[in-house]
Amino acid sequence: MADSYSIPELETKANSIRQDIIRMLEHAGSGHSAGPLGLADIFTALYFSILKHDPRNPDWDQRDILVLSNGHTVPVRYAAMAHAGYFDRKELMTLRQLGSRLQGHPERTKLPGIEHTSGPLGCGLSQACGMALAMRMNKQFHRWVYVVMGDGELDEGNIWEAAMLAGKEKLNNVIGIIDRNNIQIDGPTEHVMPLEDLRGKWESFGWHVIDIDGNDIEAVIDACAMARAIVEKPIMIIAHTIPGKGVDFMEYDFHWHGAPPNHEQAKIALKELRTLQGKIRSEHE
């Protein structure tokens, strides 16, 4: 990216992306709230600092690839893409409607800039491996594949098949980011299907693992910079995030995993986001 933003500027952007997510979900009347809100800082960091990309030329052949494996969190990607200039922000309100390019789960053939169709869980990492292998065959050593995954989807066997392959092939051009928000549809991940020792699992598969606060934009940017400097292994960033981040009544509550806000809830959520959860007191209604 030619533009360079300060951390406070990026934080402001993440906040407006969160507000767009609330508006989109309320308008759509269905969709997932917790994941997209929790991922807003990571997607802001990706689209406005980390990724090499060109919104006016989504198929640019030197771009980095962003794979979104847990496709149900795509509202955050759509919002970030609109803010980055891939399409007009007005189009965000067509989410999940008949004829929209913004499908409930992302489809490559519908919207330029979406690299692959996803939703059914556990397939993103292996697609990222395929992309990274192709880059290696093409001798493109300055491109990276970033792949965002949910923690719940790590229950899928396909993920670990890919983890083995990336370890074997030493795919240092794959940078995984796990949204470690500790929830999935049926409850806390450690109740539904324990993932810990998560760090140890990835390390034993041959990955270099970095733990970060995934709601700290600077930490996300730094971790990705470090990941690009590591040459001998694929890199997994375990990004610890707060599900529903930025909206008090959604934070930490797994019931918001798969639900949208209604009109009243959206009003409260937007007010909270505008006032940074009450920290700014002189807000006009």
Next chain:
Amino acid sequence: MSDTHLNDYLKKDVASEPIRKGFGRGLLEAGKKNEHVVAACADLTDSTQMSLFKDAFPERFVEIGVAEQNLVTVGSGLAAMGKIPFVSSYAAFSPGRNWEQIRTTICLNDQPVKIVGSHAGVSVGPDGATHQMLEDIALMRVLPNMVVIAPGDSVEAEKATLLLAADKRPAYLRLAREATPIITTTRTPFQIGKAYVYARGADVTIVATGTMTYQALLAADKLFKDGIDAEVIHCPTIKPLDAKTILESVKKTRAVVTVEEAQINGGLGGAIAELLAEEMPAPLRRIGIKDRFGESGKPEELLKHFGLTYHHIMLAAHEVADKKK
């Protein structure tokens, strides 16, 4: 038929070869023609005949291990970057085990991954029902965007592989383990989406695919001595189906037999039944596996046991010919 340039398949010592061998040669050739052709295999590189490609282009081959979900999704990722990936295993495992990944990351995602399923059908033999894939045609045929091809011999498999490498669609290529008589020559026409009349006739249409076309041709030869003039259509592409060629024949014969080494439910038999029911109802008998699993045995024994020989095709042809009277 002069324009089909078929081999002299009726002679006693007609040469035969496993269909998968033709795939192996075709993939090697496709790799030479286009550097973006790549391959991946799930621990069956020799069995699926990918070894020729692997030896020639080791840097364009990925060994996935015994992980068929990963096999096709890695294929999807390779295709996303402009590669033409051929991914192979036994048909029982791919597309048997990884159907949803194929649906989402290849068909809906519309990437030109070529899924190669070897060891399809009961002729796999002693390995038994677990390894005798019979549902693959049905599984792949219902997927939008998917092309489904079951070549009739190794020579045709080679042509099909080369054409698939130049085709932008997702595809499933069905291969068999045992040696199959070579009925075509290098001059025999083959295009994706085309069915071919291999023997002209006026009384009954026999539509066959894959390993069964040879048996259909033998049946037609013997039926002629019974006073039935059978037309044999070889239908290697099950999807998209060449409705025009088939309906033109049925318009004339008004009686149909389908033949395949797969479940007739959803298979070629299912496809033809759908077509005829809507466009041209006619007496129909479907030869294939009838809603059951295979079992261990010698390939020839099994083909007889499951009613997949020219003899069974002849009986079915008599039956539909009688029905239209």
